[in-house]
Amino acid sequence: MELTVLNDTPSESAGGCSTSSCGSSNDQLSHLPDEIKQKVHNHPCYSEEAHHYFARMHVAVAPACNIQCHYCNRKYDCANESRPGVVSELLTPDQAVKKTKAVAANIPQMTVLGIAGPGDPLANLDRTFETFRRLSEEAPDIKLCVSTNGLALPAAVEELSKHNIDHVTITINCVDPEIGAQIYPWIYWNNRRIHGKKGAQILIEQQQKGLEMLVAKGILVKVNSVMIPGVNDQHLKEVSRIVKQKGAFLHNVMPLIAEAEHGTFYGVMGQRGPSNEELMELQDECSGDMNMMRHCRQCRADAVGLLGEDRGDEFTMDKIEQMDIDYEAAMVKRAVIHQGIAEELAEKEKKRAALAAVKVPSGPAAENKHFRPVLMAVATSGGGMINQHFGHATEFLIYEASSNGVRFISHRKVDQYCIGNDTCGEKESALSGSIRALAGCEVVLCSKIGFEPWGLLEEAGIQPNGEHAMEPIEEAVMSVYEEMIATGRLDQSKGESSQMSA
Template identity: 80%
Template structure:
């Protein structure tokens, strides 16, 4: 008897999954109208597949905020923290436009410019819309998007539409004022501070009204939600249901960043963040047939580069002042680079359609067992390839492989412990932290790995694998899953036992 194991790239695998539940880039896009596919195919925050290839940048032109969140502590001159609300320098609109053009010329894969802080862009409307106006005129090939808490959103929808902004992110952490009162101590509304449940009620009403207005204008809305264990974790299922009903395109459930050194209220009070398993379970519960974003990196408000990297130090004001940018020429280069990336993505999609099911032979005298899923970690520096040394990784991408295919689960940040060359350093604590971060994974794929981490990974029950260097991630993950299945490591004994007893 034979057991069919489908690859992520198989059309049968794609059709067997609901549009958001599998989490694959193919499933996320396949059911969408062509008009919407064209809007998101090169947006790294809205398309899981695009984030391997296209870069983004944020410009920090919005220092003021009109609400206070217990998980936020804004910093305007910090180079050491990687989280929302943090920037190295606040820019004027003129400086932001100059920096955007310099980055777009130097990083032709850049497709999106966003304003996300360090405060709220719509609490700084003059600075925000002046930046958008100039960029629309001077860099028309760059997508523009904005991220907001939603308090001022209804008053700004017409202006957003006027500037051809196709993508708006709203942070919605609750739809119940009693929950909101535990997250937001106050808002600034009608020239005064409003506190507690009353403040949360106003914020929720404004967020929902703004969401409905954006959807009515055909603007794609991504909803961000911060998962706060014991505060809104169970409630976020209701949030997801409601924003989906109102037409949100994508829901991004993010983990609370709760380290005390960041100086947030939650951090100081000891509020914990979620474990990776808790976050995954909640994302799965919220998914249903709604698109779930699982590749978010909770970027700084001045982030530059691919998701998962930050090249902001290359483009400080003093450095861009010394750059001679010919943006007309840069646009031609960018157009060619983008066309090449889209052609590569189209080839990948065509290959998916060609791949057939692969069979794993089973003995004739036993029932075909059910294969259980397996989580597999990947070290990558971008491009959708396994192209990073284990010791050079600052994060691992986590995939779940099963007979239905491959789905992206999320990412886990780590401290890089190997510095230069092919020899790993003696940073034992960083190495131990990397291995702890891979809890629940059965294998880790990388381009190369040293003897010491190899041994420690095996001791932790994780199989290191450097045999798929420079291969496409999803194909390599499925290949390893097939190898594990062929070796009999993935049999789910419970369903088999039930079948035999019946």
């Protein structure tokens, strides 16, 4: 397998371990310098830990785009779809400022305001920067960030650095124009539409240049990549290596979303997305070189709330117009709540350090370190706890327990991306869909579970477990793993379900 090739490459952060997140800590950012940790500790899109506690929002002030991607359809207005590049209503900068303050006052855990579309924020310079300028004056306790395809980035870096934006996400799907030509049919550059490889070449150059310029300015860069099987899947390992070399601090490999009903090139042409297993394997292969983000929910360009939830309906412009927001008062309340979360996190961190020893299986297990890793699914509604009913979960977090400890792997949605009416794709029983989404897991941890799903899960080789309700996730996962060792369950092979991790 190619895994070994990558892991043979010495990496200062990986040490003797094949992944950046192994050992007793569950946070993929734990080995970063304190200065970076400080910047990201309350950013849900940058810290796996933070995403259980802190919320984010996007304001859709950036409709124009300067490139075409084969996974995007510019008919972006849809209430039922949940994927990047889709919004329900466009906002003017003034409306965006109002909305941001309303959300911040009502969801005090909201720490981050991002501009992510529905087009490219940097192809909408006036609208994007007016929003940032006003928010940095009127709501200084909110972090600002932006994501871009990178084409207009070099020209915008100076202005970005003026607005005190310390996080930028660039979507980089390739560093090879041959591959780029299969992803980007055209770009708009120097007042011309440029098709094919030539356009892809320019885009790649601008992305790389923009990345270097941001890093030189001390702005944190996350790189997003869309994994497109047969197009760039193998190539993304090289992308990961290069962007790390240039100073990106986090790489987020996301699965292609492609359905014919979205009207995108890939959807209509029948290009498939990767399976959960393929995505996880690629993320693991890249992780020898790079911090990988695994908790991305590929949210809409107008999403509001914790990652994985969208409370946008509560904050439509007509509702916001009715709200009377005293932002000065809201800031006081927000500071108290942020302080509370910070204390809770610090407490958790202390406890984690104290419990580090518990996370390595002890007793009879200690002598025999050959127990295979086990994947477990967790139903949680936030706070890092097992606190959700199986039937209420719209997604599960997947953790791996092994003799190296517990690590977060991914999330799996159990809803379809399109949850609209019956014309939106074929319906299947929600329950069988959930069980299929949990393929590869051996245990599912939740606060409660009904009789019917219990039986069906057992039949599928997944052990439901409600005994750890209201316990912290990692501790519960390790305790179940230890129990599996003690009761001899790991002496047996995994049965019919496929082995998912080396």
